[in-house]
Amino acid sequence: xxxxxxxxxxxxxxxxxxxxxxxxxxxxxxxxxxxxxxxxxxxxxxxxxxxxxxxxxxxxxxxxxxxxxxxxxxxxxxxxxxxxxxxxxxxxxxxxxxxxxxxxxxxxxxxxxxxxxxxxxxxxxxxxxxxxxxxxxxxxxxxxxxxxxxxxxxxxxxxxxxxxxxxxxxxxxxxxxxxxxxxxxxxxxxxxxxxxxxxxxxxxxxxxxxxxxxxxxxxxxxxxxxxxxxxxxxxxxxxxxxxxxxxxxxxxxxxxxxxxxxxxxxxxxxxxxxxxxxxxxxxxxxxxxxxxxxxxxxxxxxxxxxxxxxxxxxxxxxxxxxxxxxxxxxxxxxxxxxxxxxxxxxxxxxxxxxxxxxxxxxxxxxxxxxxxxxxxxxxxxxxxxxxxxxxxxxxxxxxxxxxxxxxxxxxxxxxxxxxxxxxxxxxxxxxxxxxxxxxxxxxxxxxxxxxxxxxxxxxxxxxxxxxxxxxxxx
Amino acid sequence: xxxxxxxxxxxxxxxxxxxxxxxxxxxxxxxxxxxxxxxxxxxxxxxxxxxxxxxxxxxxxxxxxxxxxxxxxxxxxxxxxxxxxxxxxxxxxxxxxxxxxxxxxxxxxxxxxxxxxxxxxxxxxxxxxxxxxxxxxxxxxxxxxxxxxxxxxxxxxxxxxxxxxxxxxxxxxxxxxxxxxxxxxxxxxxxxxxxxxxxxxxxxxxxxxxxxxxxxxxxxxxxxxxxxxxxxxxxxxxxxxxxxxxxxxxxxxxxxxxxxxxxxxxxxxxxxxxxxxxxxxxxxxxxxxxxxxxxxxxxxxxxxxxxxxxxxxxxxxxxxxxxxxxxxxxxxxxxxxxxxxxxxxxxxxxxxxxxxxxxxxxxxxxxxxxxxxxxxxxxxxxxxxxxxxxxxxxxxxxxxxxxxxxxxxxxxxxxxxxxxxxxxxxxxxxxxxxxxxxxxxxxxxxxxxxxxxxxxxxxxxxxxxxxxxxxxxxxxxxxxxxxxxxxxxxxxxxxxxxxxxxxxxxxxxxxxxxxxxxxxxx
Numbered sequence: 001x002x003x004x005x006x007x008x009x010x011x012x013x014x015x016x017x018x019x020x021x022x023x024x025x026x027x028x029x030x031x032x033x034x035x036x037x038x039x040x041x042x043x044x045x046x047x048x049x050x051x052x053x054x055x056x057x058x059x060x061x062x063x064x065x066x067x068x069x070x071x072x073x074x075x076x077x078x079x080x081x082x083x084x085x086x087x088x089x090x091x092x093x094x095x096x097x098x099x100x101x102x103x104x105x106x107x108x109x110x111x112x113x114x115x116x117x118x119x120x121x122x123x124x125x126x127x128x129x130x131x132x133x134x135x136x137x138x139x140x141x142x143x144x145x146x147x148x149x150x151x152x153x154x155x156x157x158x159x160x161x162x163x164x165x166x167x168x169x170x171x172x173x174x175x176x177x178x179x180x181x182x183x184x185x186x187x188x189x190x191x192x193x194x195x196x197x198x199x200x201x202x203x204x205x206x207x208x209x210x211x212x213x214x215x216x217x218x219x220x221x222x223x224x225x226x227x228x229x230x231x232x233x234x235x236x237x238x239x240x241x242x243x244x245x246x247x248x249x250x251x252x253x254x255x256x257x258x259x260x261x262x263x264x265x266x267x268x269x270x271x272x273x274x275x276x277x278x279x280x281x282x283x284x285x286x287x288x289x290x291x292x293x294x295x296x297x298x299x300x301x302x303x304x305x306x307x308x309x310x311x312x313x314x315x316x317x318x319x320x321x322x323x324x325x326x327x328x329x330x331x332x333x334x335x336x337x338x339x340x341x342x343x344x345x346x347x348x349x350x351x352x353x354x355x356x357x358x359x360x361x362x363x364x365x366x367x368x369x370x371x372x373x374x375x376x377x378x379x380x381x382x383x384x385x386x387x388x389x390x391x392x393x394x395x396x397x398x399x400x401x402x403x404x405x406x407x408x409x410x411x412x413x414x415x416x417x418x419x420x421x422x423x424x425x426x427x428x429x430x431x432x433x434x435x436x437x438x439x440x441x442x443x444x445x446x447x448x449x450x451x452x453x454x455x456x457x458x459x460x461x462x463x464x465x466x467x468x469x470x471x472x473x474x
Numbered sequence: 475x476x477x478x479x480x481x482x483x484x485x486x487x488x489x490x491x492x493x494x495x496x497x498x499x500x501x502x503x504x505x506x507x508x509x510x511x512x513x514x515x516x517x518x519x520x521x522x523x524x525x526x527x528x529x530x531x532x533x534x535x536x537x538x539x540x541x542x543x544x545x546x547x548x549x550x551x552x553x554x555x556x557x558x559x560x561x562x563x564x565x566x567x568x569x570x571x572x573x574x575x576x577x578x579x580x581x582x583x584x585x586x587x588x589x590x591x592x593x594x595x596x597x598x599x600x601x602x603x604x605x606x607x608x609x610x611x612x613x614x615x616x617x618x619x620x621x622x623x624x625x626x627x628x629x630x631x632x633x634x635x636x637x638x639x640x641x642x643x644x645x646x647x648x649x650x651x652x653x654x655x656x657x658x659x660x661x662x663x664x665x666x667x668x669x670x671x672x673x674x675x676x677x678x679x680x681x682x683x684x685x686x687x688x689x690x691x692x693x694x695x696x697x698x699x700x701x702x703x704x705x706x707x708x709x710x711x712x713x714x715x716x717x718x719x720x721x722x723x724x725x726x727x728x729x730x731x732x733x734x735x736x737x738x739x740x741x742x743x744x745x746x747x748x749x750x751x752x753x754x755x756x757x758x759x760x761x762x763x764x765x766x767x768x769x770x771x772x773x774x775x776x777x778x779x780x781x782x783x784x785x786x787x788x789x790x791x792x793x794x795x796x797x798x799x800x801x802x803x804x805x806x807x808x809x810x811x812x813x814x815x816x817x818x819x820x821x822x823x824x825x826x827x828x829x830x831x832x833x834x835x836x837x838x839x840x841x842x843x844x845x846x847x848x849x850x851x852x853x854x855x856x857x858x859x860x861x862x863x864x865x866x867x868x869x870x871x872x873x874x875x876x877x878x879x880x881x882x883x884x885x886x887x888x889x890x891x892x893x894x895x896x897x898x899x900x901x902x903x904x905x906x907x908x909x910x911x912x913x914x915x916x917x918x919x920x921x922x923x924x925x926x927x928x929x930x931x932x933x934x935x936x937x938x939x940x941x942x943x944x945x946x947x948x949x950x951x952x953x954x955x956x957x958x959x960x961x962x963x964x965x966x967x968x969x970x971x972x973x974x975x976x977x978x979x980x981x982x983x984x985x986x987x988x989x990x991x992x993x994x995x996x
Binding site: 318372377378379383386387388390391394395399402403406407409410413414417421424425458459462463466 | 549550551552553615618619622623625626629630633634640641645648649652653656657659660663664666667
């Protein structure tokens with residue numbers, strides 16, 4: 001076994017262990033956040049360096065290829081941004097801060113393992129590692145800022161456990177019918193089986209449920225608003241982004257099993273996608289808590305990403321990878337603002353945005369670009385992503401679904417605009433200006449710049465995604 | 475691809491420079507602190523843009539319908555999207571209109587805008603880039619990017635510097651336009667999937683089956699009918715106009731509405747000729763409704779801005795009428811009418827802004843009897859009002875005449891009905907003029923002590939040099955096009971006849987059924 005193949009995972013293991021030992025003492029917040037930033041940057045660098053690696057590990061259950069490496073890069077970058085964004089950890093209990101980083105890195109470890117797993121049990125284990133860490137993190141929120149973190153934690157566990165159960169049950173069907181748990185083997189038999197056997201279809205759908213849960217797709221979306229609302233702002237920024245990237249990676253791998261023909265599975269996923277968009281967008285319209293709103297918006301965006309996945313063509317998978325990257329950046333832009341507007345880690349509502357333009361022009365600009373990006377207004381990454389997704393779906397002939405998606409995008413513009421309006425045109429608040437640290441300004445600038453730059457010049461990203469997709473099937 | 479294009483012969487990429495100079499200017503605006511410097515800087519940038527756009531007129535080849543000054547760069551090979559820009563006889567006029575109107579927008583905001591001046595100049599320059607971009611794009615994706623990107627600055631323009639109901643007006647504007655354009659996006663992608671290209675001339679050249687044409691025609695028409703706006707979809711316009719600051723109203727009236735008409739000419743007619751023929755009666759009917767209802771509503775308004783906004787609905791009705799009469803006079807008249815409306819209505823909005831700065835009211839009754847106090851002002855107001863109802867010798871007369879001639883040539887009934895609209899516009903404009911220049915109907919004169927607008931007498935001073943220059947420029951164009959429209963008509967001549975040829979060919983040839991959208995699911 002070549003150690004270099006496993007290097008990004010090892011760096012994250014190191015990070016996990018580091019924070020485990022640190023948690024035994026009484027570390028200072030400053031020390032914790034600096035080492036977290038340092039270690040996650042190291043993870044980013046290592047995953048970029050190992051991008052070209054290819055190989056199989058652990059009895060062919062673990063596959064290193066361009067596909068997995070792309071997701072490792074996206075996820076380590078996501079981790080770095082989340083850690084960087086949430087410096088100060090103002091929403092986390094003081095004595096739990098080391099543990100917070102410990103579980104955060106453990107969850108990412110699970111997620112990046114997930115992107116490499118090509119065997120059902122390995123997939124399940126990585127899924128569980130990433131979920132268990134999150135179950136623990138959610139109630140870490142400071143008690144004085146919110147009272148619903150326990151409720152959020154319990155909800156996340158119960159929904160998570162149930163959906164893992166369903167996934168496992170589905171896997172047992174798939175295994176029973178195909179006598180294998182290796183994806184490469186499954187790929188050879190499933191397309192034919194799907195035409196003749198209904199059980200495999202049921203098995204596949206149940207197996208996908210665990211990832212629908214991570215992605216917060218209808219009907220596994222009920223946890224999202226409460227968990228977003230209950231968890232600390234920095235935790236939410238993590239839950240809202242990284243697990244979804246992992247879920248997209250796995251969904252692409254698993255859905256590509258069913259072949260490129262349109263079958264019942266496609267229609268089920270299409271229905272799920274459209275209902276998710278509609279439910280997410282309509283519910284988001286009436287929210288007052290920004291994190292709850294972002295939760296519903298993320299449900300809708302999960303629906304958009306599904307457009308690319310169920311289309312099942314190359315351009316669809318490429319579009320999903322591109323879109324989920326864009327979603328990460330745009331969502332983090334919004335959470336960046338939420339995090340800084342909230343004084344002591346409490347939740348943020350529309351009224352807290354009032355007069356934001358006067359308090360911090362930079363934050364309101366970041367919010368505007370993030371929100372317009374999520375609404376799909378050019379020239380942002382959100383627009384280019386949507387055009388790719390729509391092209392993929394129309395290529396497959398899903399005109400009706402694209403029209404529904406487009407109407408949804410129109411509806412969503414309303415609440416994104418509501419956020420921007422609140423920031424720019426709310427009654428002028430007498431409260432003091434928000435002082436941003438220099439490093440926070442850098443982060444904001446980077447996020448804004450990439451949202452626009454990748455939107456205008458998407459070719460690089462698409463080439464990388466194309467390379468990743470070409471390696472997905474053996 | 476080359477058969478549609480004449481490449482740029484200048485040593486520099488003239489269209490890109492004209493388009494992106496304002497954007498570059500907007501970037502520098504961020505670093506200027508002083509309001510005074512900002513004003514001059516914004517004015518300078520827009521004036522340079524105007525100057526740079528002049529070669530588009532002087533070097534324009536009148537004898538070809540091809541796209542000129544073309545630049546191509548590979549941009550996004552994965553989807554076969556190129557950065558490709560160029561102008562033909564239709565779009566070059568609109569580009570020139572844009573570059574000429576923008577400096578006036580800054581001039582008319584000189585003292586009108588009192589806060590956040592930096593952001594104002596920034597937004598105006600962003601607007602200029604995206605508006606020129608819409609007219610020069612020869613690629614549907616590029617077109618759509620500029621089309622949508624324009625929404626945000628325009629939204630901000632209304633929402634930040636607007637009147638008391640700016641919140642309502644700005645969001646109504648945004649949502650209406652966005653909902654219209656989402657279907658535009660679907661049809662752009664659908665066209666790409668069918669033909670494999672986003673390149674507009676090639677899309678025009680492609681033959682589509684009738685039902686396919688109907689779908690894309692309806693999607694395009696929805697977007698453009700909202701923008702222009704046509705009768706049942708016009709309700710965002712009065713709200714947006716009334717609440718927008720002067721510069722916003724001018725941009726909205728002079729340029730944004732033209733995008734609807736431009737879209738019809740660029741997309742609907744050449745790409746879906748059979749569908750256009752099929753829908754022609756309905757669209758002519760709706761245009762007539764716009765003309766008559768717009769005029770009728772304008773007749774009843776007490777708010778000057780609202781009156782002009784409804785008059786815009788009527789005028790744009792003439793534009794769509796001209797377009798869908800589908801003959802040379804009609805389309806030429808429509809294009810000319812777009813330019814004329816840009817000049818005249820822009821000027822009228824500037825006039826309203828000027829009087830609003832002095833009396834802080836847009837009500838007709840608070841602004842009556844100005845003839846004695848502001849002779850310069852009422853002179854200009856009279857010129858533009860006359861132009862607005864197409865008085866002979868002014869620019870609109872030529873455009874409206876062409877449309878009417880074309881209507882009478884084709885359907886006499888349509889001609890007679892649109893005459894009603896012309897009469898209505900004379901009625902509401904003369905009513906406005908009569909009340910604003912002379913005493914109002916109750917007999918109140920400007921010196922009446924009990925007049926509600928007591929501010930009247932001591933705050934009213936006549937136009938200053940800046941305002942005179944602003945309006946004089948527009949007056950020049952009113953009379954130039956009014957008395958000698960040949961240069962303008964010549965520019966669009968070959969493009970219009972090419973367009974008509976395309977339609978004629980499209981109607982003749984029966985599209986192969988195989989293209990009937992290969993596999994439609996759902």
